[in-house]
Amino acid sequence: MATAGRRRPFVPDLLAGGVFVLLGLAFAIGGARYDVGSALRMGPGYVPLLLGGILTVLGLVIIAQAFLGGDQPARELADQERAPVPWWRAALLVAGVLYFGATVRGMGLAPTLFVMTFLVALAGHRSGVVRALITAAGLTVLCLVVFVYLLQLRLPLFGTWLGR
Amino acid sequence: MDLSGLALGLETALQPGNILICLLGVTLGTLVGVLPGIGPTATVALLLPITFNFDPIASLIMLAGIYYGAQYGGSTTAILLNLPGESSAAVTALDGHQMALQGRAGPALATAALGSFFAGTVATVVLALFAPPLASAALKFGPAEYFALVVLGLIASIALASGSPIKAVAMIVLGLLLGTMGQDLNTGVPRFTFGIRELYNGLDFVSLAVGMFGLAEIIRNLERRQSASLVTKKVRGLWLTRKDARAITWPVLRGTTMGSLLGVLPGAGHVLAAFTSYSLEKRLSRTPERFGRGAIQGVAAPESANNAAAQTSFIPLLTLGLPAHPVMALLVGAFIIQGITPGPNVINDEPALFWGLIASMWVGNLLLVMLNLPLIGLWVRMLTVPYEVLFPAIIAFAAIGCYSLGLNAWDVFAIAASGVLGYALIRWGCEPAPLLLGFVLGPLLEENLRRAMIISRGDPTVFVTRPISATLLLLAVAALVVSALPAVRRKREVVFTEED
Amino acid sequence: METTSIHHDNRRVRPRRGACRRAVAGVAGLAALSLAACGGGSGGSADSDEAVDYPDQEITFVVPFSAGGPTDTVTRLIAEPMSKELGQQIVVQNVEGAGGTVAAGQVATAESDGYTVLIHHIGMSTAPALYPDLPYKPLEDFKPVGLITDVPMTIVARKDFEPETLEDLIAYVKENADSVTLANAGIGAASQLCGLLIEQAVGVDLTEVPYDGTGPALTDLVGGQVDFMCDQTTNTASQIQAEKIKGYAVTTPEPVEALPDLPTTAEAGLPDVEVGVWHGLYVPADTPDAVVEKLTEALAVALEDQNVIDKMADLGTAPVPPEDVTPEAHTSKLEEQIDLWTPIIEDAGVTGT
Structure with missing residues (x-):
């Protein structure tokens, strides 16, 4: 107990617990806005409200745990590999995926895929702009061959934004 | 029931033309199933039109082949790239991918192939001998029984996590909550859809899995400075060692039994089969801490269960004409296009088709083993592709795969969102597998709870007065007690990252 | 000319612009590229020349339900003979979601050139009552091509x-x-x-x-x-x-x-309970009449195909009589059904929103 008390709260547990509390509350509050009904005749809000409440409580327990020494395996894991978050690499990946979703319908598969794979490839450790461009070009061709030529998916290569 | 049926079936299935069709089906299924983000259901939907020009038996043999071929292919991707194409493969990914990272992709893939073949063979016999009684047993499962079964499954899934149990529970609950997104079945109210019509059907499992497993994993890999290729250790052999073979014998047997039985249940059967068999092995193991860190039993059990369930899930369709699984619903369409009315009479009206299909499943499993074992070397070599080429390829394939199935941009956005959430949660010591299972089982849990309450007119005792439901809930309580036992928890905390 | 009793405000959703703006906001670095693409987008609706050589490319049939379901099956049954008649491939595409309204919404705003065709069933007439925020109007954003079958x-x-x-x-x-x-x-x-x-x-x-x-x-x-x-x-x-x-x-x-x-x-003893799952083909409202006519003709031919008749019989149904395979019959069926279901759904308090 004494050692646990001296320790500073275990940050990953605080964060995980915090996210669970936030999401739990969001679902519970959102659920309460729908018709909750009763245990006998449950409305659409009943289960989300109930589960959201449970998640909130679990989140609070995890936060409490963080002050009492934290979750041991996670702590050891965290000590082993305390690598920094690869912020801009992750951002490139996410941007690439979002770009694909946003433009594939309008621009068509070919240009969207090229831009997306370029953005994503830029995130690699050993890839500069030129290498990323080469990777993107190669992958675009590969994907088009696999999905459009071999699998015959009905995805227009060029979309309506580019004219028919 | 009788062996003359099976003989007729073999006669049909072993016609050279049908063997060829079966080979074509399993090959196509494997190839498409191997693409990241495209699981068995999607593969069958994608390839369904190809079969419309064949004669009825050939077309069904091919479709069935595509289905279990895709299941094989899906396990391959789960093991190599940590990308499960459907819920049961998420369990395989847990230890399979760890094995791959440790240079043991070969044994992992061989285990999956051999385990599946064994399970497929047994399940074919089960199908031939016990289809009608199993089908009528499945009909005894009403909403109350399903609710109890799902509760049991969820409690068992706590064992999927190798870290903190309370975080695993929180992840399950979060998965259940994510599963409530979309239009409420009972009232039609769209929940948590933010006014976006494309979300009315809820989040797509594949998007969530690709994000939480695939994208999150890629971000984690990019944390490390050196990323020449995915595998961090030297590849150690492609084949099972004697020790491996001994280790997987019982898990395969138990997985096969579990899968054959649970596969019959509509809706949840094959998912529950895969992860309850995993949980069971972990409980029975003397080294449960190895699970999640590359335990070969953690590949053998769910893969056998999964494949056995894939076979026996044909039982309700073939004997009752009732589709138990989205793939079976697709097959109903195929039956109709072929001019066969699916229904309880198929077995009597079309014995050649019924038995031929069953026999062809065994043939197909044999072909799959012959096809997949030689491919292992090739797959393993794929892991040596430079990582900065491999991961953009994974993302591109996954994005196209997710998008092509519903032409829904939100399925793609969901990959990004779940990737970010998954990465954060993994960094904070929360493993994604329980969340995915909560997500898959959530709608079943809620629907059956509400349905049972409606049918019982609000009488909650229905869950304990019906014998099957009461038994399952009792088992659930027992499982909960076991996982709360301090002795078990202490064992969890012992961490071995290296095997001896 | 058919008249409709339903009034509506002229808010038509313009997804192209919206989606494009999202892209620009999301990926600032690619703004120029996307904007250029938006600017270059063809806004023109189909002109009469197009109708003459229609169809000169493959046609997509959008099915609002999953592959293998009854509607999908009906679609695939008629697609084959229609494709033969039109001399072009017909591709069946399943776009699921929100009781079929996602697919209908997509087709409502698709290029009105006859290459995107929606197949929908009774749900077309119940959607306005079930979904008050429906982004399209069944009677105004579509041209009915003809009825197919009444299951x-x-x-x-x-x-x-x-x-x-x-x-x-x-x-x-x-x-x-x-x-x-x-x-x-x-x-x-x-x-x-x-x-x-x-x-x-x-x-x-x-x-x-x-x-x-x-x-x-x-x-x-x-x-x-x-x-x-x-x-x-x-x-x-x-x-x-x-x-x-x-x-x-x-x-x-x-x-x-x-x-x-x-x-x-x-x-x-229940004469008021008369309901069939009727199916019909639709194209976006601005599609030239000559194109609709060709589709209607092809549909009529397909519904006389013996294979289609046989397979439908297996399903316990049959093609609609030839006089119903017309835009007019289809339009009046749609109107009549909307009038029938709207009060029933509202009385029952069922809602999809």
């Missing part, structure tokens, strides 16, 4: 359910209104609509047990977990023939060939 429904019950005939059922349901369970395949499903009609006709309010699709609902009916339901012959015929469930009546004016023993609802 009959059957009223069925678990094998050991007490009533033996439809008359018995009516009496039984009235007496035991608070213990009888009526299954359906979910909000807006044909089985739910049919159930609502029955409740209205009998004058009872039953406990509805919704399922996620017909398969699970029928499974529980065969398993005896629920009492009765209403479903398409496609799903129920073989179960009735095998005596796994009990059939009371068919909901069409004519008896169904595959189920000769079942009376029609009119014969058996």
Whole structure:
């Protein structure tokens, strides 16, 4: 107990617990806005409200745990590999995926895929702009061959934004 | 029931033309199933039109082949790239991918192939001998029984996590909550859809899995400075060692039994089969801490269960004409296009088709083993592709795969969102597998709870007065007690990252 | 000219612009590229030249439900002969979601050149009542091409359910209104609509047990977990023939060939319960009439194809009579059905939003 008390709260547990509390509350509050009904005749809000409440409580327990020494395996894991978050690499990946979703319908598969794979490839450790461009070009061709030529998916290569 | 049926079936299935069709089906299924983000259901939907020009038996043999071929292919991707194409493969990914990272992709893939073949063979016999009684047993499962079964499954899934149990529970609950997104079945109210019509059907499992497993994993890999290729250790052999073979014998047997039985249940059967068999092995193991860190039993059990369930899930369709699984619903369409009315009479009206299909499943499993074992070397070599080429390829394939199935941009956005959430949660010591299972089982849990309450007119005792439901809930309580036992928890905390 | 009784404001959704703006906001670095693409987008609607050589490329049939379902099956049945007639490939694309309104919304704003065709069923007429925020107007954003088939429904019950005939059922349901369970395949499903009609006709309010699709609902009916339901012959015929469930009546004016023993609802005492899952083809509203005409002709030819007739018979249905394979007949069916279902759905308080 004494050692646990001296320790500073275990940050990953605080964060995980915090996210669970936030999401739990969001679902519970959102659920309460729908018709909750009763245990006998449950409305659409009943289960989300109930589960959201449970998640909130679990989140609070995890936060409490963080002050009492934290979750041991996670702590050891965290000590082993305390690598920094690869912020801009992750951002490139996410941007690439979002770009694909946003433009594939309008621009068509070919240009969207090229831009997306370029953005994503830029995130690699050993890839500069030129290498990323080469990777993107190669992958675009590969994907088009696999999905459009071999699998015959009905995805227009060029979309309506580019004219028919 | 009788062996003359099976003989007729073999006669049909072993016609050279049908063997060829079966080979074509399993090959196509494997190839498409191997693409990241495209699981068995999607593969069958994608390839369904190809079969419309064949004669009825050939077309069904091919479709069935595509289905279990895709299941094989899906396990391959789960093991190599940590990308499960459907819920049961998420369990395989847990230890399979760890094995791959440790240079043991070969044994992992061989285990999956051999385990599946064994399970497929047994399940074919089960199908031939016990289809009608199993089908009528499945009909005894009403909403109350399903609710109890799902509760049991969820409690068992706590064992999927190798870290903190309370975080695993929180992840399950979060998965259940994510599963409530979309239009409420009972009232039609769209929940948590933010006014976006494309979300009315809820989040797509594949998007969530690709994000939480695939994208999150890629971000984690990019944390490390050196990323020449995915595998961090030297590849150690492609084949099972004697020790491996001994280790997987019982898990395969138990997985096969579990899968054959649970596969019959509509809706949840094959998912529950895969992860309850995993949980069971972990409980029975003397080294449960190895699970999640590359335990070969953690590949053998769910893969056998999964494949056995894939076979026996044909039982309700073939004997009752009732589709138990989205793939079976697709097959109903195929039956109709072929001019066969699916229904309880198929077995009597079309014995050649019924038995031929069953026999062809065994043939197909044999072909799959012959096809997949030689491919292992090739797959393993794929892991040596430079990582900065491999991961953009994974993302591109996954994005196209997710998008092509519903032409829904939100399925793609969901990959990004779940990737970010998954990465954060993994960094904070929360493993994604329980969340995915909560997500898959959530709608079943809620629907059956509400349905049972409606049918019982609000009488909650229905869950304990019906014998099957009461038994399952009792088992659930027992499982909960076991996982709360301090002795078990202490064992969890012992961490071995290296095997001896 | 057909007139419509439904008024609406002129808010048409313009997804291209919206999606484009999102992209720009999301990926600032690619703004220039995307904007250039937006600027270069062709805004022109189809001109008359197009109709002359229509079709000169493959045509996409959008199915709002999953592959393998009854609507998908009907689509694939007619697509083959239509493709032969039009001399172009027809691609079937399944776009699921929100009771078929996602697919309809996409086709409503698709290029109106006749290369994107929607197939939809009775749900086209119930969507306005079920979804008050529907982003399209069935009567104004589409041109109906023609009706395809009207799949009959059957009223069925678990094998050991007490009533033996439809008359018995009516009496039984009235007496035991608070213990009888009526299954359906979910909000807006044909089985739910049919159930609502029955409740209205009998004058009872039953406990509805919704399922996620017909398969699970029928499974529980065969398993005896629920009492009765209403479903398409496609799903129920073989179960009735095998005596796994009990059939009371068919909901069409004519008896169904595959189920000769079942009376029609009119014969058996529920004349107000007349419902069929009718299917039709639609194109976006600005499609040139000449293009619609070609599609209608091809559809008419397809519906006379012997293979189509045979396969539909297996499904317990048949092509609509030739006089209904016209835009006019289709339009009036749609209007009539919207007028029929809107009050029923509103009275029942069912909503998809």
